[in-house]
Amino acid sequence: MTDSKVHSNIIFSQQIDVELRKIVQKYPAGKVFLLTDQTAAGFCLPLIQSVIDEFSIRMVAIPSGEENKNIQSVGLVWDFLSNYGADRKSLLINIGGGMLTDLGGFAASTFKRGLDFVNIPTTLLAQVDASLGGKTGFNFNGLKNEIGVFMEPNSVIINVNFLKTIDQANFLSGYAEMLKHGLIKSREHWDELLTFDMESIDYDALQEIIAHSVAVKEWHVLNDLTEQNIRKALNFGHTVGHAFESYAMKTGRPILHGHAVVYGMIAELYLSAKQCGLGIDELNSISSWMIARYGKFEIQESDFEALYQLMTHDKKNEGKRINFTLIPEIGKVEINVDCSKELIIEALNYYKSCGLRDSSSEL
Ligand SMILES: NC(=O)c1ccc[n+]([C@@H]2O[C@H](COP(=O)([O-])OP(=O)(O)OC[C@H]3O[C@@H](n4cnc5c(N)ncnc54)[C@H](O)[C@@H]3O)[C@@H](O)[C@H]2O)c1
Ligand SMILES: O=C(O)C(=O)C[C@@H](O)[C@H](O)[C@H](O)COP(=O)(O)O
């Protein structure tokens, strides 16, 4: 395993305390703050305790879970920064999963119009996706990431050892975003992901594929930070996926973000087959592979209208157009594809029947 590899401001390191100390010592004494969530705190702070003690870093922990990615939690962070005298020369260290790095990045970017923040992602999802690229924010009005700003962290420190304590469901959730990266990047990267042994994890091998996944995300962000164009590729699966995630939360049967993205990708692969020529065998085989590992969020026809209405809030939309990112073949992307309501309902029907149907059947 290589040590302390610097890729832009993304640092892969086996010695998280050494890397963090180098950053913290650049800031005035008493002006470094730390944000985590209550679950991540127990698992993750021991790995950086020596730095916390050495610099007497003040800490706050917000409640864990997607349901707490809200304005109340942002308020707790602003209160904390205000009460302990944070100023524009301060640093906020966000240590946790994607919920925490999204929310902490937003709180730091808006407090006194912005102070520096670094992300230490501690879930697979946060290491390959959420902690990178500067999309910060929180959920509002039942809609995912409805409020937010683009603001990149000063640094991101990735250490695979954090992943040894995440549970299987959260591992799969992070792997979903890696699968997305595989589908938009290349057949080679996709095949690499399909052959990785998720049952018995080799952490050296995992770090290698995390690095490949990070490179996919970073390339898109470097080319289009504010998602005017090619960054929309990173949103594949999210038009339908975010609708599933919001609807699941609203109806009291929440699902993890990555699982929602997998279900969204299945529906959007169907749209890709109908609108841009993705092969039907490819569609059916990817969908079956995904359902076998991720199960399903069961939906009825009576849910379709509510799901469609949620999609009308997607951030890629323009006017009345619901703009999808689609995949004509693995490794190719088409952005801004307008799909009719009828076709979107057909895609939801395809998803609904997945697992029930013979995978070789015609559409
Ligand atoms: N900004 C982006 O580009 C982007 C990209 C993808 C996802 N996201 C967002 O990320 C969020 C999902 O992130 P997530 O899956 O990391 O969820 P999460 O942050 O809620 O973390 C999942 C759970 O794991 C716990 N945890 C964190 N680190 C741990 C560790 N090392 N060991 C054991 N438990 C640990 C957390 O406390 C939490 O209970 C969603 O809100 C999603 O919208 C953002
Ligand atoms: O980095 C991006 O761009 C993404 O779209 C990555 C997604 O995985 C992530 O879930 C993102 O937060 C979605 O953003 P949104 O703009 O659709 O809220």
Ligand SMILES: [Zn+2]
């Ligand atoms: Zn996502």
